[in-house]
Amino acid sequence: MRGVTTRPLTVGDRELLRTATLANVNWSGEQRFTHRDVDERPDLRHYTLFRPERGDLGFVAVTQGLVVGAVWALFLGSDDPGYGFVADGVPELSLCVWSGYRGRGIGGELLQQALTEARRRGIGRVGLSVEAGNPSVRLYRSAGFTPVPGAAEGTLAVDL
Known part of the structure; x- marks a missing residue:
């Protein structure tokens, strides 16, 4: 991830x-x-x-002043579940590396940074959703994410 830095995600990062x-x-x-x-x-x-304020966390990857990726984990409850909903109190992680910057380790670094921060905050489990055929499933599996029994297809989680 040479030449790439990260910063915390903020509420101003909606776009x-x-x-x-x-x-x-x-x-x-x-x-x-x-x-x-x-x-x-x-x-x-x-x-x-x-x-x-609800516990959401996230990071933004930047190189040469340009945003090249982001990872964020949101506490979406059963009243407004995400596609990767596991249970109330389990944040759902999303990760995106911009086209042209993939395959450089940015996604893996962002993922590890988010999981480290979740552990630091005492979060015991993180979920996500990934569609069949999406190559990012390899990254999630390598980080310990496994299918969640009884959840929607493509829902994975990792215990921290």
Whole structure:
């Protein structure tokens, strides 16, 4: 991850999360969703709302003044669950590295930084959702994420 630094995610990073969420749901390269979908669909919009007061955490990767990736974990409860909902009190992690910067270790570093921060805060488990065929599943598996029995297909979690 040479030449890449990280900074904490802030509530002012909503546009960044909007862009990252759109990239995540269109991971295959097919334009399945638009910015309008991210803005208007509650199942997507909640990924753009970073709320530190509920315990959310996240980091942004930057190189040469440009944002190149982000990781964030949101406490989305059963009243507004994400696609990777595991249980109340288990944050759902999202990770996005911008096209052109993938394969350089940025995603792995962001993931480890988020998991380290979650452990530091005493969070015992983190979940996520990954679609079948998404190559990022290898990264999540290598970090210890495993399928969650009884959860939606593609829901993985790691015990910290």
